Amino acid sequence: MSEFFYMNGYAFYVWGSYGVALLVFLVEVAMVRNRRKQALRQLRLMNDDGDAA
Amino acid sequence: MAINWFKYSAPSTFYGLAGKLIPWFSWPAAALFAVGLYIGFFVAPTDAIQSEAYRIIFIHVPASILSMFLYLIMAGYAALGLIFKTRLSAMMASALAPTGALFAFISLWTGALWGKPMWGAWWVWDARLTSELILLFLYLGFIALQASIEDPRRADKASALLAIVGSVNVPIIYYSVQWWNTLHQGATIKMTGTSMHVAMQQSMFTVLVACWLYAIAVGLSRVRSIILEREANTQWVKELKEVRE
Numbered sequence: 001m002s003e004f005f006y007m008n009g010y011a012f013y014v015w016g017s018y019g020v021a022l023l024v025f026l027v028e029v030a031m032v033r034n035r036r037k038q039a040l041r042q043l044r045l046m047n048d049d050g051d052a053a
Numbered sequence: 054m055a056i057n058w059f060k061y062s063a064p065s066t067f068y069g070l071a072g073k074l075i076p077w078f079s080w081p082a083a084a085l086f087a088v089g090l091y092i093g094f095f096v097a098p099t100d101a102i103q104s105e106a107y108r109i110i111f112i113h114v115p116a117s118i119l120s121m122f123l124y125l126i127m128a129g130y131a132a133l134g135l136i137f138k139t140r141l142s143a144m145m146a147s148a149l150a151p152t153g154a155l156f157a158f159i160s161l162w163t164g165a166l167w168g169k170p171m172w173g174a175w176w177v178w179d180a181r182l183t184s185e186l187i188l189l190f191l192y193l194g195f196i197a198l199q200a201s202i203e204d205p206r207r208a209d210k211a212s213a214l215l216a217i218v219g220s221v222n223v224p225i226i227y228y229s230v231q232w233w234n235t236l237h238q239g240a241t242i243k244m245t246g247t248s249m250h251v252a253m254q255q256s257m258f259t260v261l262v263a264c265w266l267y268a269i270a271v272g273l274s275r276v277r278s279i280i281l282e283r284e285a286n287t288q289w290v291k292e293l294k295e296v297r298e
Binding site: 004007008009010012013014016017018020021024025028029031032033035036038039040042043044046047050 | 090094099104105106108109112113116151152155158159162163166167169170267271274275277278281282285286290291293295296297
């Protein structure tokens with residue numbers, strides 16, 4: 001198995017590419033989910049102010 | 054049965070539709086990424102010249118293709134928003150920009166990590182690399198312009214102009230390898246077919262489809278948030294189940 005990860009000496013370049021690509025996708029998904037959470041929280045605050053007014 | 058396209062161009066109906074569609078794109082995207090990379094690493098043979106380093110192609114090429122197409126789609130939506138004043142089109146443009154920028158970054162990053170062992174340099178002012186870098190700057194310019202203008206309408210208009218003008222850069226990227234035959238190799242996959250090994254083709258094509266599904270899923274999710282932000286004080290948003298709870 002370790003021979004596989006060695007990538008015939010190119011491990012750094014291959015896994016450096018796929019690792020960063022995976023990281024980018026995960027970060028973007030997290031950011032998108034967080035943006036939705038923020039938007040909904042903001043709307044609920046507005047609704048509460050609306051009710052309170 | 055005439056499909057009333059305009060029904061779904063209203064943010065409120067599109068918000069609901071997009072919500073239902075997302076899982077149909079996100080889960081298949083994850084599955085196809087796994088399948089594509091499995092083929093790429095366990096089925097595709099070692100390359101005679103580049104040995105294992107060439108396996109970077111299975112993410113480098115799809116990301117590059119996505120970075121170019123997403124820009125054209127973004128510019129298209131921006132133009133629609135500009136011409137027809139349809140708010141949802143402008144929102145779609147804003148929703149796609151970050152994803153396009155990230156694909157451009159991945160394209161440049163994986164290209165550099167492939168170039169170092171094969172060309173001996175992380176970066177070269179080669180025609181294709183330079184025009185892809187300009188593409189990344191155009192994406193970032195679009196996002197910055199959007200963020201810097203308070204009023205959404207004016208922000209959409211200004212960024213739409215930038216996107217449309219910038220779209221001339223995409224054909225330049227595509228043809229750069231033929232016009233300035235500097236360092237980056239020409240198209241391996243031509244309309245006439247390809248010299249690539251079949252498993253390599255399968256892997257790259259599968260990852261490409263996965264990237265498309267991913268981009269759609271993320272784009273739809275982000276546009277829903279943009280709709281919530283921009284339509285905050287509308288009645289239909291106030292009555293949304295997820296807002297009322």
